[in-house]
Amino acid sequence: MKMKTAIFVSLIIIFNSSILVFNSYGQWEQCEGIYGGYVKSFAINGNNIFAGTYGNCVYHSTNNGQSWMQTTLDEDVWSLAISGNNIFAGTNYGVYLSTDNGQSWMQTTLIDKAVSSFVISGNNIFAGTNHGVYLSTNNGQNWSQTALNSTFVLALAINGNNIFAGTVSGGVYLSTNNGQGWSQTTLNDQWITSLAINGNNIFAGTYGNGVFLSINNGQSWSKTSLDEQWIFSLAVSGNNIFAGTYGNGIYRSTNNGLNWEQTGLNDESVNTIAVSGNNIFAGTDYYGTYLSTNNGQSWTQTGLNNQFVLSFIQTENNIFAGIYVNGIYSSTNNGQNWKQTSLNDKSVNSLAISGNNIFAGTVDSGVYLSTNNGQNWTQTSLNSKTVNSIAISGNNIFAGTSYYGVFLSTNNGQSWTSISFSLYITSLAISGNNIFAGTLSNGVYLSTNNGHNWNQTALINQTVNCLALSGNNIFAGTDNHGVYLSTNNGQSWSQTALNNQKVYSFATSGNNIFAGTYENGIYLSTDNGQSWIQINQGFNFTPAVHALLIANNYIFAGTEENSVWMRSLSEIIGIQNISSKIPESFSLSQNYPNPFNPVTRIKFDVAKAMDIKLSVYDLLGKEIKVLANGRMIPGTYEAEFNGDNLPSGIYFYRLEAGNYSATKKMILIK
Numbered sequence: 180m181k182m183k184t185a186i187f188v189s190l191i192i193i194f195n196s197s198i199l200v201f202n203s204y205g206q207w208e209q210c211e212g213i214y215g216g217y218v219k220s221f222a223i224n225g226n227n228i229f230a231g232t233y234g235n236c237v238y239h240s241t242n243n244g245q246s247w248m249q250t251t252l253d254e255d256v257w258s259l260a261i262s263g264n265n266i267f268a269g270t271n272y273g274v275y276l277s278t279d280n281g282q283s284w285m286q287t288t289l290i291d292k293a294v295s296s297f298v299i300s301g302n303n304i305f306a307g308t309n310h311g312v313y314l315s316t317n318n319g320q321n322w323s324q325t326a327l328n329s330t331f332v333l334a335l336a337i338n339g340n341n342i343f344a345g346t347v348s349g350g351v352y353l354s355t356n357n358g359q360g361w362s363q364t365t366l367n368d369q370w371i372t373s374l375a376i377n378g379n380n381i382f383a384g385t386y387g388n389g390v391f392l393s394i395n396n397g398q399s400w401s402k403t404s405l406d407e408q409w410i411f412s413l414a415v416s417g418n419n420i421f422a423g424t425y426g427n428g429i430y431r432s433t434n435n436g437l438n439w440e441q442t443g444l445n446d447e448s449v450n451t452i453a454v455s456g457n458n459i460f461a462g463t464d465y466y467g468t469y470l471s472t473n474n475g476q477s478w479t480q481t482g483l484n485n486q487f488v489l490s491f492i493q494t495e496n497n498i499f500a501g502i503y504v505n506g507i508y509s510s511t512n513n514g515q516n517w518k519q520t521s522l523n524d525k526s527v528n529s530l531a532i533s534g535n536n537i538f539a540g541t542v543d544s545g546v547y548l549s550t551n552n553g554q555n556w557t558q559t560s561l562n563s564k565t566v567n568s569i570a571i572s573g574n575n576i577f578a579g580t581s582y583y584g585v586f587l588s589t590n591n592g593q594s595w596t597s598i599s600f601s602l603y604i605t606s607l608a609i610s611g612n613n614i615f616a617g618t619l620s621n622g623v624y625l626s627t628n629n630g631h632n633w634n635q636t637a638l639i640n641q642t643v644n645c646l647a648l649s650g651n652n653i654f655a656g657t658d659n660h661g662v663y664l665s666t667n668n669g670q671s672w673s674q675t676a677l678n679n680q681k682v683y684s685f686a687t688s689g690n691n692i693f694a695g696t697y698e699n700g701i702y703l704s705t706d707n708g709q710s711w712i713q714i715n716q717g718f719n720f721t722p723a724v725h726a727l728l729i730a731n732n733y734i735f736a737g738t739e740e741n742s743v744w745m746r747s748l749s750e751i752i753g754i755q756n757i758s759s760k761i762p763e764s765f766s767l768s769q770n771y772p773n774p775f776n777p778v779t780r781i782k783f784d785v786a787k788a789m790d791i792k793l794s795v796y797d798l799l800g801k802e803i804k805v806l807a808n809g810r811m812i813p814g815t816y817e818a819e820f821n822g823d824n825l826p827s828g829i830y831f832y833r834l835e836a837g838n839y840s841a842t843k844k845m846i847l848i849k
Contacts, residue, residue: 206717206805207736209484210743211246212517213500213508216485217740218462221453222259222266227280228453228460229266230468231256234740235485236720237268239281243458244470244481249741250281251719260297262304265318269294274306276319287319298335298342303357305342307332312344314358325358336374336381341396343381345371351383353397364397375413375420380435382420384410390422392436403436414452416459419474423449429461431475442475465504488737491728492530492537497552498730499537500743501527507539509553513731514745520553531569531576536591538576540566546578548592559592570607570614575629579604579616585630598630608646608653613668615653617643623655625669636669647685649692652707656682662694664708675708676812686727686734691752693734695724701736703751710756713809717746753819754793754807761813762786767834767841770820774846777823781806783834788812792835795820798828806832822847 217233228240230247233255238247258269268275273290277283289306296307304315311328312335315321327344330352334345343364344352350367351374354360370386382403383391389406390413393399405422408430412423420432421442428445429452432438444461447469451462460481461469467483487503498510499520506523507530510516522539525547529540538559539547545561546569561578564586568579576588584599585607603619614626615636622639623646626632642658654675655663661678665671677694680702684695693714694702700715701724715721722744726737729748736744762784770779785791793807803825806818820832827849833842 207715207744207746208717209249209741210510210514210517210735210745211482211484212510212515213484213486213488213502213742214467214480214482215465215487215502215505215742216467216483217450217464218468218483219255219257219450220259220269221451221460221462222261223453223455223460224261224266228455229259229261229281230462230483231259231268232483232485233257237266237281237284238483238485240481244460244468244483247481247483249719250277250284252277252281252284253720257293257295258297258307260299260304262299262318267297267304267306267319269297269306269308274319274322287315287322289313289315289319289322295331295333296335296345298337300337300342305335305337305358307335307344312342312358312361325354325361327352327354327358327361333370333372334374334384336376338376338381338396343374343376343397345374345383347371351393351397351400364393364400366391366393366397366400372410373413373423375415377415377420377435382413382415382436384413384422386410390436390439403432403439405430405432405436405439411448411450412452412462414454414459416454416474421452421454421459421475423452423461429475442471442478444469444471444475444478484742485740486742487725487740488743489526489528489725490530490540491726491735491737492532493728493730494532494537494552498728498735499530499553500726500737501530501539507553507556513733514735514743517743520549520556522547522549522553522556528565528567529569529579531571533571533576533591538569538571538592540569540578546592546595559588559595561586561588561592561595567605568607568617570609572609572614577607577609577614577630579607581619585616587630599624599626599633605642605644606646608648610648610653615646615648615669617646617655623653623669623672636665636672638663638665638669638672644681644683645685647687647692649687649690654685654692654694654708656685656694662708675704675711677702677704677708677711683723683725684727684737686729688729688734688748688752693727693729695727695736697723700724701727705752705755706759709759710812710814712754712756712807712811714746714751716805716808718744753821755817756814757782757817758815759813760815762815765834765836765839765841767832767843769843770832770845774848775822776847776849777825778819778821779845780817780819781832782815782817784815785811785813785836789837792833793818794833794835796831796833798830803830 220231230238236252237250254270260267266277274287275284292308312325313322331347342354351364352361373384381393390403391400409425429442430439448464459471468481469478490501508517526542537549546559547556565581578586586595606617616624623636624633645656647654653665662675663672681697686693702711723739728735766784768782795804
């Protein structure tokens with residue numbers, strides 16, 4: 180799993196049905212229903228709910244969490260606050276501000292600080308950071324450090340003129356003069372993770388010692404009956420006080436902390452709680468957001484889509500996705516919605532299918548088998564290994580493991596035998612009698628006798644994350660050196676033009692090969708790797724793509740902490756590289772045929788590597804289709820345009836490449 184180096188991460192580790200329609204632009208769309216992720220903060224403004232996450236920035240919902248849309252802020256967000264039309268986001272690197280409901284964000288002058296909490300009083304915005312408390316009186320344009328300036332502040336709360344600050348190791352501090360001066364209260368030797376106020380009662384959640392209560396502005400504190408818990412969050416709704424814990428869900432007290440009862444959400448780590456009318460939202464680790472409308476008696480998981488997707492497989496009617504930590508999800512409607520199967524608590528690295536049997540390779544728990552479309556799963560006798568890849572040939576099922584090589588089952592997983600040396604196997608692929616194994620640091624191996632013997636191919640000293648076969652071509656995706664190609668069963672390999680990437684996944688369709696990378700999204704090659712173009716249109720971030728699947732004329736991308744995305748396959752592969760000879764200049768040719776009904780082709784030359792955009796416009800100048808939008812290497816390309824869903828008339832197409840642009844007219848006649 181991707182790790183971000185930041186000053187706040189170490190502390191968090193301690194605590195810790197409608198039909199999907201693609202628009203005319205042709206781009207990636209996020210699928211609904213795979214729920215999960217690390218939700219660290221909430222802010223609510225009317226019908227707008229904002230959720231700050233670890234690894235996935237800020238999400239926005241306008242329908243009580245039924246669906247969420249990712250905003251453009253690409254930072255870990257630990258805290259959120261709203262003042263009028265202003266949304267403030269506290270990150271590892273300071274405070275960001277949005278004035279348009281999260282559509283765009285700008286960094287304020289409070290930078291290079293880990294901002295874990297906010298509180299707002301009138302025109303005063305207080306930010307709790309790893310360097311104390313800061314104050315802004317002009318909507319974040321300027322910030323000044325208050326007198327509390329040498330301690331890590333995790334929580335803030337305000338009651339009239341009293342501002343309370345919960346700190347690491349130093350307990351609770353109080354300011355009565357807008358932060359000009361602070362005094363330490365008698366709760367002075369605790370890690371304070373959260374604060375909440377209900378009338379004259381001040382509640383303080385601690386790291387490992389439950390909830391404390393003060394009824395006299397912090398002059399004295401008493402421990403409530405919720406003891407020996409790690410309290411991550413506190414919230415008040417009427418007479419109800421909610422406490423989010425580490426690993427034990429949410430507790431509720433209706434009598435000011437004298438007694439607590441565990442709510443229906445009872446086995447999650449709850450980082451943040453927000454109340455809006457009768458709705459109570461809980462942000463968790465791994466499992467996204469939950470909603471309760473009955474004071475916590477019951478909870479439903481909402482649709483915050485930020486799971487870590489590791490693998491895919493398709494059966495006749497289902498698509499299955501293997502998830503980090505959360506097992507396997509299935510979709511019966513081409514990825515529009517997803518449902519978690521009964522295998523729900525494993526990291527699933529690999530999936531494979533043979534007849535009615537679905538095999539799942541997991542971390543530390545070996546191979547699981549389902550014979551009823553994922554309704555039930557049984558652990559096979561290969562039960563204590565990390566299985567990174569599964570490949571099937573006839574009655575032979577091969578499982579590639581970490582450090583223990585390849586295992587073989589000939590009886591549907593009832594028994595397994597070790598058939599190779601103790602290498603770390605990352606990937607497997609089968610072509611006829613040839614079995615290829617990608618390894619950690621040792622390149623690609625080949626067996627021609629069902630794994631009884633293995634020989635190292637010419638690709639050595641490489642970590643091979645994935646393998647793909649297309650006709651006589653074998654593609655190997657490596658950890659730092661991009662994609663290699665062999666056309667002779669591994670006797671020799673050549674590095675393709677995608678040569679400086681971490682490549683995690685492949686999918687093939689005819690002459691088209693797609694490569695999912697760690698830092699640069701998805702690439703497509705139509706000429707066996709001689710050239711590649713990025714196809715990231717529609718992502719408002721650059722995803723790490725761990726799994727790719729082509730099914731039902733769509734390509735599905737499994738991403739790191741952003742769940743599943745899908746895109747029309749026919750729309751993507753409408754562009755082909757027809758010559759790698761470097762043109763002397765950029766040019767745009769007349770489409771042919773012209774007039775056309777309903778398909779025509781557009782040829783253009785790319786003189787040097789750069790971002791290219793080829794778009795189609797109507798007579799009013801409205802952009803109705805983007806045929807190409809991404810970085811291309813020099814060569815001659817041809818794009819297909821289908822006007823089947825458009826009326827007859829005159830249209831224009833335009834090529835943009837740096838300072839070059841050209842526009843031509845075409846006529847659709849039906």
